[in-house]
Amino acid sequence: MDGQYTDLMAEIGAKARAAAAELAFASSERKAAALISAAHEVWERRQEIFDANVLDLDFAAQKGLSPAMIDRLRLDETRLRGIVDGLRAVAEQRDPVGRVLAEWDRPNGLHIQRVATPLGVVGVIYESRPNVTADAGALCLKAGNAVILRGGSESFHSSEAIHGCMIRGLQQAGLPEAAIQLVPTRERAMVEAMLKAVDYIDVIVPRGGKGLVGLVQREARVPVFAHLDGICHVYADRDADLEKARRVVLNAKTRRTGICGAAECLLIDWQFYTKHGPVLIEDLLKAGVEVRTEGELLKVPGTVQAAPDDFGREFLDMIIAAKLVDGVDEAIAHIRRYGSGHTESILTENDTTAARFFERLDSAILMRNASTQFADGGEFGMGAEIGIATGKMHARGPVGAEQLCSFKYLVTGDGTIRG
Template identity: 55%
Template sequence: MTALKKESGDALLDEMLSLGRAAKAASAKLAQAPREKKDLALRAMAAEIRAQAGKILAANERDMKAAGEKGLSAALLDRLLLDEQRIEAMAKGLEDIAELPDPIGRSLGAWDRPNGLKIERVAVPLGVIGIIYESRPNVTADAAGLCLKSGNAAVLRGGSESAHSAVAILDCLQEGLCAAGLPKASVQRLPTTDRAAVGIMLGMTEYIDVIIPRGGKGLIERIANESRIPVLKHLDGICHTYVDAEADPEMARAIVLNAKMRRTGICGATETLLIDRPALKFAKPILDDLIKAGCELRGDAEIQALDKRVEAAGAQDWDTEYLDAILSVKVVNGVAEAIEHIERHSSHHTEAIITANPQTAARFLNEIDSGIVIWNSSTQFADGGEFGMGAEIGISTGKLHARGPVGAEQLTSYKYIVRGSGQVRP
């Protein structure tokens, strides 16, 4: 059984370095593991999660009780909560990852040189991936599964709120690894919830190849500032939905309500609604739907004039990821002003346009500089599982290495294999 510990000083440093050495050794074995063995481990992990569902739920109940006593918001509690359906989704997600093609060993390109050299670019694992995330315990399984499929070892650091849940899940994952004959150290978690361990982790350049943070803006900024290891950023999700003058009114109602209220605490939830001025004639039912669903609206003067229940939006609202049943609403003059607003305030995560005009949609899709852009659908589809990736570690909002949903394929690098027949360079 994995134990929760509280340590500091040299003892913690020694334990972290031991963890790093074990991860590095495991990654070398995973890089050579055949698909069959990796997939066997993934399916064994899924079976163990199902078998230990009661233990996972009991651990989650401890986390939920502690979080409630701390006064966490309803949206954050929803992110933390596990139930039978979500546990089954974790298990199914691991099985879905097993069904994906093996991303390792793929030929990414091959060509012959005039001197007879044959050159091939081949996909390889990144190595050891450190993943730092906050309250969602299902990330433990998703991250481990994707790292395993792509031949990488994983070092996980979940939030203190989900510590007991993460331990219970990790036990199942490591049982699955052992059942398939793969190193238990292929998936590890930090030995403590002490923040000092994160500081040590960010300097373990000898053992960790990439850091992937998944959480709030404060977490991401700290890691980006302190890490000596390359960081694949998952920034906050300040996502926008723009309702164009030529949108179908009923489609707009359904999409906006879903984009905001399906799950308010996920990074793909819409946080700002932009409405084309001519679309105000059919905007009132959209606002009614949101308020009826329990959403607090903060709008500009025109939106307030349309509905007296709307609070006044402040300058900070356009730059806020609420992760709650709160939505900022603004009137714009056409798609050009919508694009301008999004480029100024977006975190470059996910943006959507609702319109029946393909030319307007094309301009929006082409000019918006975000990881995901959507036409006539909900921003809540910003999810690796919905993209057919099996699962995701996060949505990368940067531009280097990977962008958008980060699945197994995005957790690879490549090397060049050169085959000769005795050539020497003149």
Template identity: 60%
Template structure:
């Protein structure tokens, strides 16, 4: 995704500067750890009030935030960012209001800390509870999207975690302005402003320093492209909630309802092409390709989608471009769709598990047994039957705000919201029991 974010990882800083940055990042981590200990015990109402206040401050300081963003835009233009990246960086008044509304919505979520996740009694009278607790200190590394600064910061705080934020270097001023709103709101609410901090330098050495700081950082959440995430997974000395790309597949099974297939294909690809739940590859059973593919292809083409097919698909729709091996591995995030004709479920599942990113896959079929098999055998965070892959979203799941969709299998999988940013502990209550 963000090449800028990827470049930020490389280390080309002089040793003396690196040492100074290492020291600074360590200090940030130390303060975050202390703040996290206190925040973990903060009452739900205090956290809610702090986040509400942060939303107010974002609204009240909208002009300052816009001015800070304009500095970032100048920097970005000078750096030669393309239009898509500049658009992602840009904060309009509407977008700033959207950010404030998002923080207020997070404030209104049920508090995830202290929930009793399970409880039971033992024959010896011990009462055991599994209780949700914060994770601790969360490091978030992300693209030059200022809104993520507020979204991620607010979610971390809601779940009782301290956050250390490192956005793409172009968003430094915008992020600083937003972090100030969160930190000031924390302070006004009697909490520590160190509970949300950002790395205040564009220097790429700071990322390496953060990834080594296992003493003070409990988990790293990277958002971005494959190479960023692989690099983080290699370098991080703490657990990583990987938010890999969404190389999502839509599989049209032989027993698909043609209307549903056509509607879902168009929606899954074209509703928004730049989100991680957008379909990138269409798999279609050869039994129905002859009848269904021309219709799906023409509606996609009319909507402005380029199709790249394998040989069998191109025999049916000769206007398609040729798909090469690399296409099956590609998250286009653009109006392009690769198309492959398959023999049936086995081949569809094998394709998904080989080429996919374990994010979201959907099958269209009226055959319940076929759907069950596809849902069971695709090794992905989200598997869907007769629904568009674009529903892969915390909000659509009813989970409130999300920090992203985790494609790993540990701890958090799928949409990562406030609940998923929690750990748990066991609380055991006795009346003097000793173990025989």
């Protein structure tokens, strides 16, 4: 790795460490003020942000990015309003730092508290979606963490414009500007530098495609919060309500195909299929979705033969795999084999069946009669999310401000000694 990037990482990292030390005891009021001010700046400077986004869209088109990736990159007034609303929502949340998670007294005379405390410095490496600049900056600040942001080369100008608004918010609240830093280069060598920056970064969060996340998980020496694939399943049980199932399946696949919460596989119980026919498949086909399947479902006009690896594939496109299963247990077995531990939804009016599905699957998010597209921190009431984590340690599901905290023990005695 080029020495200049090692030096740049050291410079950014040292500033982040110093800022994190100050943020650890920053008041809730100042952090909220910074975010409210940043939200105001984003809206006031929206034309500047749109102009920057046009440069990025042109760059993405020249690179030959897929329509789904370009959709992730594009900003309009609705999406910018979403960024503004997300900043304000995070500002209004309860400050997670200093929360007493548990407390107890010991017979030895000690009073012990477990208290939420910031992680320190968070590194976020992301592709395409410039809103991550605001979401990650806001959540890290709320949790008292400094953050180092390395956006994708295709979102460079948009991220830079949004970052400027975040810095203005910090300035107006009297907080250190180095609390939210954006890596000032497109060079991929900075990704490698961040992954090895154990002296400066406490956790890395990758947001992007399988290639990026896989690289981070393989190469990082810093701990990682991440999900590799969003292979989300929807299971239409024999006791599903037909109209609910039709709405949910269509939304789960087609609302936005390029996000990690998009459904990639539809499982249909044989009894549901016998009763209602191929209506769920036909709805998808009418909406322009390519349905890859096998066996009986291939008799539905317009479906195509699934390849062996289509079950367990993240399409991020208007494509879905579909399969008939014999009951909830076969659905569970399929998801265990092919799922990625992200999000699964069961469509059923049977409480016992739903409970079995929830009990026997261990994905980060399990839903009943709801679209997998709700797998999002904003929809969970977190204001925003820094990512979805499917690991088993520390954070799972949407990673919001509370999940960006660790804890420490505060122990009080009265001249207490150990015998």
